[in-house]
Amino acid sequence: MLPRLTPLIAALILTVSAPVAQAQLSVVATTGMIADTAQEIGGDHVALRPLMGPGVDPHAYRQTRSDIVAMTRADLVLWHGLFLEAQMEDFFEDLARSRNVTAVAEVTPRELLLAHEDYANRFDPHLWMVPGLWRHAAMEIRDALIAADPENAQDYTANAETFFAALEALSDYATQSLSTVPEAQRVLVTAHDAFNYFGQAHGFEVLGIQGISTDSEAGLSRIAELVDLLVERNIAAVFVESSVSDRNIRALIEGAAARGHAVEIGGELYSDAMGDPGTHEGTYIGMIDHNVTVITRALGGEAPERGMSGRLSAGM
């Protein structure tokens, strides 16, 4: 017996004593918001690949051939769910049969979700607009990382705590800034219905020209209805979105001008995609900081021009 065991023992000793270069966990994420959150929590242990960059609309996005290759090779695939990635729904269902796939927003407690008339039996997916709601997705991301790579659980837990603290600071900044907007001005007119959670959290009325998904065509009657409202309520600013065409917003402004009411573009908001990589706006925290700051200032409230921590790009 002994002589036969020896090579095995030798091999075991070699394995244990050889310095092992730790491989990173390869993670693919659909939206930038998920990718950035996973990067914050994963730190150096993960190699992230976001599928959708700045300006990309997740309601319309379809996986490319290279996305499919990346996802079938990844250790972990993170997507949003709640019908946000409507064109990829079937693909993820299939992928989940053989790969490690997590829909990070699906775990949000049902009582926190908003229904929407556009979607029978479905919920509004735009949860990232409120940091306190995004925390649920961040917890799910943390747990998925720990399940995929239990050896580094301690780091994932610690990084998540740091991220949660940043979410709390962001939430406080949002509440404080937006409460300075005069009550009559708390109306947010945007290209599509991405801001319902935001409106609920901060007491803003939210009016999207298009519905909750960008694939619904905005009718002329909807635009006419919103022009009436802008004029009647003397609303001075409407907002464009980085991931949605500004065509309808411009039609609104022209319609109001024809009625002798000047409306300006209050700024560009990051609704379903973040800003450029390498900028503050290209992070989850930065995108919300930007939105809160731009909305507050355009609607007559008070917020520092460069945002919560002075890191927003100048002239936005």
Ligand SMILES: [Zn+2]
């Ligand atoms: Zn959307």
